[in-house]
Structure formats: C-alpha cells, structure tokens
Amino acid sequence: MQIKRIRLSLFLRVIIAITCGALLGMVAPDALVRIFKTFDVLFAQCLKFIIPLLVLGLVTPAIAGVGRRAGRMLLAVLAIAYLSTILSGFFAYAGASNALPHYLQVGEFCSETVSGKEFLPYFELKIPPVCDIMTALLLSFMIGVGIIFTDSKALKAGFEEFGNIIKWTIEKGVIPLLPVYIFTMICEMSAKGTIAALIGAGFKIILTGMVLTVCYLVIQYCIAGIIARKNPFKCLWNMLSAYLTAFSICSSSATIPVTSACARKNGIRDDIVDFTIPLCSTVHMCGSTIKLAVSSIAIAYIFSVPLPFSVYAHFVFMQGIAAVAAPGVMGGVLMASIGLLESIMGFNADQTALVMTLYLALDGYGPACNVTGDGAIALVIDSIFKKKE
Numbered sequence: 001m002q003i004k005r006i007r008l009s010l011f012l013r014v015i016i017a018i019t020c021g022a023l024l025g026m027v028a029p030d031a032l033v034r035i036f037k038t039f040d041v042l043f044a045q046c047l048k049f050i051i052p053l054l055v056l057g058l059v060t061p062a063i064a065g066v067g068r069r070a071g072r073m074l075l076a077v078l079a080i081a082y083l084s085t086i087l088s089g090f091f092a093y094a095g096a097s098n099a100l101p102h103y104l105q106v107g108e109f110c111s112e113t114v115s116g117k118e119f120l121p122y123f124e125l126k127i128p129p130v131c132d133i134m135t136a137l138l139l140s141f142m143i144g145v146g147i148i149f150t151d152s153k154a155l156k157a158g159f160e161e162f163g164n165i166i167k168w169t170i171e172k173g174v175i176p177l178l179p180v181y182i183f184t185m186i187c188e189m190s191a192k193g194t195i196a197a198l199i200g201a202g203f204k205i206i207l208t209g210m211v212l213t214v215c216y217l218v219i220q221y222c223i224a225g226i227i228a229r230k231n232p233f234k235c236l237w238n239m240l241s242a243y244l245t246a247f248s249i250c251s252s253s254a255t256i257p258v259t260s261a262c263a264r265k266n267g268i269r270d271d272i273v274d275f276t277i278p279l280c281s282t283v284h285m286c287g288s289t290i291k292l293a294v295s296s297i298a299i300a301y302i303f304s305v306p307l308p309f310s311v312y313a314h315f316v317f318m319q320g321i322a323a324v325a326a327p328g329v330m331g332g333v334l335m336a337s338i339g340l341l342e343s344i345m346g347f348n349a350d351q352t353a354l355v356m357t358l359y360l361a362l363d364g365y366g367p368a369c370n371v372t373g374d375g376a377i378a379l380v381i382d383s384i385f386k387k388k389e
Contacts (some may be wrong), residue, residue: 017183025190036184052136055190057166063144081284088286089316092293213369247368287369
C-alpha cells in the first residue's frame with residue numbers, strides 16, 4: 001500500500017519555518033544558532049551568484065522572442081503593462097510612506113535598539129557573481145536586441161536552453177531551500193530577542209500591501225472604464241473569480257483560463273482576450289511590485305536605511321524590467337529583484353532576507369492583483385483596436 005506524499009504550498013512552508021524558527025530560537029544553544037548562521041551566509045552567497053545568471057538566462061530570450069513577434073498590438077500591451085507596473089511601484093511608495101509611520105517605529109531594528117548578542121558563522125565561503133545585476137540587465141538587452149536584428153537562431157536557442165537550466169535551478173534548488181533560509185534567519189532573530197517586534201510589524205506591513213493592491217485595482221478599472229466607456233465597478237466585480245483563484249493558488253499563469261473567462265464577461269472580444277491575457281500574465285506585475293515595494297520600504301524604515309525618492313525611482317524602473325524574468329518561475333519577481341535591493345537600495349543580506357520573508361509570508365495577494373489588472377489592460381486594448389478597425 002503506497003503512502004501519498006503530502007505537498008505543502010510555499011506559503012505554508014514559510015509559515016511553518018517562521019513558527020519553528022521563532023520557537024527554537026528561544027531555547028537553542030549558541031552553537032546550534034551558529035550552525036544555522038553558517039547556512040544563512042552560504043545560501044546568501046549562492047543567491048548573489050545565481051541572480052545575474054537568472055536575468056541573463058530568462059530576460060535575454062524573452063526580449064528576443066518578443067521582437068520576432070513584434071506588432072502594434074504587442075507593443076501596445078507591453079507598453080501599458082510596463083507603465084502599469086512602474087506606476088504601481090510609485091503608488092506603493094506614496095501609500096506606504098504615508099501609512100507605515102503611523103504604526104511602525106523608525107529605527108526599530110537599528111544597532112542601538114537590537115541586543116548586542118551576535119552569532120558568527122563557523123566559516124564563510126565567498127562566491128563572487130559572474131557580474132552585477134545592472135551589467136546582467138544591460139547585457140541581456142544587448143544580446144536580445146542583437147538576436148532580433150541578426151536573426152541568430154543558434155544563439156537564441158542557446159539562451160533558451162540556458163534559461164531552462166536556470167529555471168530548473170531556481171525551482172528545484174533555490175525555492176525549496178527558501179523556507180530553510182527563512183527558518184535559520186528567524187531562529188537567529190529569536191535568539192537575539194527581536195522576533196516579537198518583527199512578527200507584530202509583519203502583520204501590519206502585509207495588511208498595508210493588501211489594501212494598496214485593492215486601491216490600485218480600483219484606480220486601474222476607473223481609468224480602463226473611462227477609456228472603454230464601461231462601468232468600472234461592474235467590470236471589476238466580474239473579475240472576482242480570477243482574483244480569488246490567483247489568491248488561492250499563488251500563480252498568474254495557472255489562472256489564465258479563469259482570467260480569460262472573466263475578461264469575456266466584460267464584453268472583450270475573444271481574439272483580444274486570447275492574445276492579451278496570456279501575454280500580460282508574464283509581463284504585467286503590478287501586484288507583485290506593490291508587495292515587494294511595501295516590504296522593502298518597511299524594512300528600510302524600521303532599520304533606518306536612508307531611502308531618497310531618486311534611489312527608489314531608480315529601483316522601480318529597473319525592477320519593472322527585471323520582472324520580465326518572472327515567467328514560469330515561482331517567486332520569479334522576488335528572485336529577479338534581490339540584486340537590485342542590494343545594489344540600488346543598499347540592503348545587506350539580513351535586510352534582504354527579511355524582505356523575502358515578508359514577500360513570501362502571504363504570497364497570494366500579489367498574483368491576485370496581477371491577474372485582475374490584466375483584465376483592465378484587456379479592456380483598454382479592446383477599446384483602442386476596436387476604434388482603429
């Protein structure tokens with residue numbers, strides 16, 4: 001008699017990791033915490049090494065593939081999706097910057113307020129990345145555009161195969177170990193006595209992100225409703241099934257059939273739905289961007305990390321491009337943005353790990369906002385090309 005293996009979602013694994021790490025850290029001896037710290041440092045080094053390769057392997061073939069199928073409708077969808085993604089980042093900045101100071105304490109985790117107890121790893125292994133994240137992005141664009149104009153099928157196929165290797169590495173290696181990484185980090189924080197404040201702040205940060213995604217969807221549909229001359233709230237209500245499905249399964253791509261059916265309820269033509277919804281599921285990341293932005297802004301605030309608007313704007317524009325690497329990879333937006341958090345916003349490994357924890361703690365509301373926003377873009381595209389015809 002075969003025993004079926006129980007597969008837990010990433011969300012449940014992260015919650016279990018946070019709970020076990022918080023409890024064990026209260027009683028764990030220093031030697032055990034130092035072992036966890038050693039794993040923590042090694043995994044962070046591996047992430048730094050993989051992220052530029054992820055951008056090279058996934059963004060390059062994506063750009064090359066888009067160029068070969070380029071048309072007016074495709075370019076319109078890409079432009080609107082990118083504009084929506086970066087505007088969601090600025091919307092999150094405005095909302096979080098005004099809301100978070102009311103219930104978070106500035107510098108709550110700065111060196112003066114955290115216990116002086118320090119856990120050092122038993123050893124450190126430096127794994128320098130092949131290149132930094134900005135070099136990887138620029139190189140991806142150069143090679144991707146070069147493939148378009150030279151029609152280099154061999155080079156395109158090579159990068160697609162390289163991208164498959166990177167996807168396999170992320171899905172089989174990095175993602176399964178993320179809960180372990182979070183567990184070790186939370187255990188260390190619990191041993192230092194700072195976990196209670198973090199968990200209390202975490203609920204407020206996640207709730208802030210959820211509220212901002214809903215507000216952004218209302219704005220999206222009001223604009224789309226004006227352009228398409230339709231009732232925005234009725235159109236938004238028709239997308240409820242897609243929102244709830246993506247919230248529960250935490251995937252934009254897996255929700256495509258439901259999103260398409262909901263979009264058709266809004267009177268969008270079948271050919272527009274069949275073209276726009278699958279494409280937007282890979283390039284439109286407004287919800288994931290809001291979730292990442294709120295988490296990073298909150299961490300910068302409670303750690304007293306300076307975050308001028310110019311620095312944040314730089315991050316948003318680059319993160320919108322890096323999000324192209326998200327298709328087909330669980331947590332792809334997060335993985336593609338880790339290097340930007342460190343290189344642009346100046347986060348250290350511990351602060352980046354906390355952003356990852358907050359991002360993954362309730363993963364569903366990001367994809368839910370993404371797919372619902374895809375319906376708004378479909379409304380706009382349907383209206384634009386109906387007028388042209």
